[in-house]
């Protein structure tokens with residue numbers, strides 16, 4: 166398995182995953198391509214009780230990206246396990262359960278509940294900017310980051326990916342704290358907090374007033390943060406943020422990402438992640454490049 170990636174004791178078949186919140190629970194996309202081709206499907210962020218999310222409008226397009234404040238709408242852990250997970254298993258999908266909590270205890274309870282057969286890894290979101298408690302309260306304090314990761318680590322043997330926030334002055338202490346807390350991998354970045362105003366109505370374009378900026382506009386921030394994180398941790402890094410094509414993915418890999426997640430691109434083209442995967446594999450094959458040497462290979 167030349168392109169596989171091992172996180173803790175789980176082998177992911179390749180390096181291209183889809184980012185949470187941009188691929189639903191993965192099921193509808195199987196109409197476009199076999200979703201079991203993907204290295205991993207990060208499902209929409211799950212919480213213990215589920216959530217209806219924020220008021221509409223929740224999405225607006227911006228230059229080179231979009232702002233969203235969905236507010237972590239989700240079906241809840243129990244419904245996910247009963248209704249979505251079996252269907253994903255039938256499809257042979259590599260399921261990564263993205264989740265969040267409002268308290269340390271909720272994080273731990275969610276992780277425990279999601280540590281079931283069919284879930285290949287957990288991705289804990291400590292970085293959502295769009296709900297009052299949902300993660301950012303943890304993800305913007307170094308101490309709280311370590312504590313919440315420790316609390317989750319204590320209750321699960323599943324590979325644990327910690328998703329970091331870019332809304333901090335320096336990503337390095339956060340990468341260190343998550344590593345010390347017991348993470349097996351770090352994924353970065355989540356969205357950057359932004360705002361857009363309709364000049365005619367003078368109203369914010371999304372009801373939540375602020376939202377998370379994603380898409381090509383944020384790629385340089387993501388690449389920089391992956392590079393900086395790679396300087397302080399040996400954990401496999403998963404690069405996220407504005408990956409629209411093969412070269413964007415390669416850029417993240419040169420910065421130090423062992424794998425990538427494709428997000429906003431899925432809204433433009435539901436097959437984007439598959440195309441990127443196939444083009445990446447061809448790139449490494451045709452040029453006889455060793456992927457493991459390539460990762461972190463930026464000449465600085």
Ligand SMILES: Cc1cc2nc3c(=O)[nH]c(=O)nc-3n(C[C@H](O)[C@H](O)[C@H](O)COP(=O)(O)O)c2cc1C
Pocket residue numbers: 184185186187209210211233235237263290293328354355356378379380381383405406407408426427428429430
């Ligand atoms: C509509 C939307 C919903 C999202 N929902 C979640 C979520 O539930 N959990 C999470 O960890 N990240 C969520 N994200 C963040 C993405 O997973 C990703 O980190 C971010 O969009 C940057 O990648 P991109 O520029 O490729 O979209 C969401 C992003 C978008 C655009």
